[in-house]
Amino acid sequence: EVQLVESGGALVQPGGSLRLSCEASGITFNKYWMSWVRQAPGKGLEWVANINEDGSGKYYADPVKGRFTISRDNAKNSLYVQMNSLRAEDTAVYYCAAAGTTYWGQGTLVTVSS
Amino acid sequence: EIVMTQTPLSLSVTPGQPASISCKSSQSLLYSDGKTYLHWHLQKPGQSPQLLIYEVSNRFSGVPDRFSGSGSGTDFTLTISRVEAEDVGVYYCMQNIHLPWTFGQGTKVEIQ
Numbered sequence: 001e002v003q004l005v006e007s008g009g010a011l012v013q014p015g016g017s018l019r020l021s022c023e024a025s026g027i028t029f030n031k032y033w034m035s036w037v038r039q040a041p042g043k044g045l046e047w048v049a050n051i052n053e054d055g056s057g058k059y060y061a062d063p064v065k066g067r068f069t070i071s072r073d074n075a076k077n078s079l080y081v082q083m084n085s086l087r088a089e090d091t092a093v094y095y096c097a098a099a100g101t102t103y104w105g106q107g108t109l110v111t112v113s114s
Numbered sequence: 115e116i117v118m119t120q121t122p123l124s125l126s127v128t129p130g131q132p133a134s135i136s137c138k139s140s141q142s143l144l145y146s147d148g149k150t151y152l153h154w155h156l157q158k159p160g161q162s163p164q165l166l167i168y169e170v171s172n173r174f175s176g177v178p179d180r181f182s183g184s185g186s187g188t189d190f191t192l193t194i195s196r197v198e199a200e201d202v203g204v205y206y207c208m209q210n211i212h213l214p215w216t217f218g219q220g221t222k223v224e225i226q
Contacts, residue, residue: 035215037163045155045163045206047215061214095162100210101153102174104162 002026002103004096009108016086016112022079022096022105030054030074032099036081038092039107048094049081063089086112116141116209120218127197128226135221137190137207144187144211151211154183154192157220158203166205167192199225 008020020036036048049070050059058070069082079096093107117140127133143152154167165174167183170190180195194201202225207218 044204044220045157045208045217047217050213050215059213100168101155101163101208101215102165102168104164106162 002098004098004103004105006094006096006105006108009094009110011111011113012086013114014087014112017082017084018086018110020081020083020094020096020108020110024077024079024096024098027098027103029072029077029098034070034072034079035097035101036068036070036079037095037097037101037104038090038110039095040089040092043092046092051079083110086110088112115214116143116212116216118207118209118216118218120205120207120221122221123219124222124224126224126226127194129199130196132193132195133197133201133223134191134193135205135207135223137185137192137218139188139190139209141212142187143209150186151209152183152185152190153208153210154181155206155208156201156203157206158200161203163206194223197223197225201225 003025006022035050051070055072067085071080091112095107096105119138121136144150150170155163157163171183182193184191204220204222206220
């Protein structure tokens with residue numbers, strides 16, 4: 001059974017930083033692209049970032065470009081996103097997804113507020 | 115950016131009756147490899163999204179055969195042949211042929 005478990009969500013002040021993690025099991029992690037997708041409260045789904053199998057290719061949505069950094073550690077079957085200069089509009093549940101959007105985690109809530 | 119437009123945005127269905135959701139993309143989702151990168155997800159209340167249909171018409175593992183997808187190019191449809199109570203939630207179409215990946219606004223399905 002594939003499991004993706006996110007962690008690291010928290011309440012953070014505007015301008016602050018946060019690092020989210022996603023640990024995968026049940027898949028051959030190093031064979032899949034990984035993604036972060038977010039969902040603001042009461043809103044739809046928004047793609048945030050992708051990373052290819054070996055971490056050499058990283059792609060970002062315009063709203064987060066220059067502030068978020070996606071990374072992975074294939075030895076630990078883990079995906080990360082470092083989020084800097086956080087804004088109120090970054091408030092959302094952040095999901096990690098594997099193999100495109102075949103598999104999803106349960107999400108972790110990031111709240112940016114003073 | 116490819117814009118995905120779903121209609122209707124909400125649907126109230128009697129159990130056992132069919133339902134369909136339309137999704138239109140602003141550009142063709144047919145790639146040079148012959149595949150069309152249009153997928154359907156369902157987000158049940160309080161849950162994370164789950165993949166239902168990939169590449170227009172392929173049911174993901176464990177998805178009941180009352181769900182089917184059709185379409186080509188820029189026009190796509192998700193059909194539920196006989197809606198059941200467990201089908202409530204928000205349905206999203208999504209494209210990943212071009213960055214940024216984009217989702218439709220979502221269609222909320224309720225049971226009458």
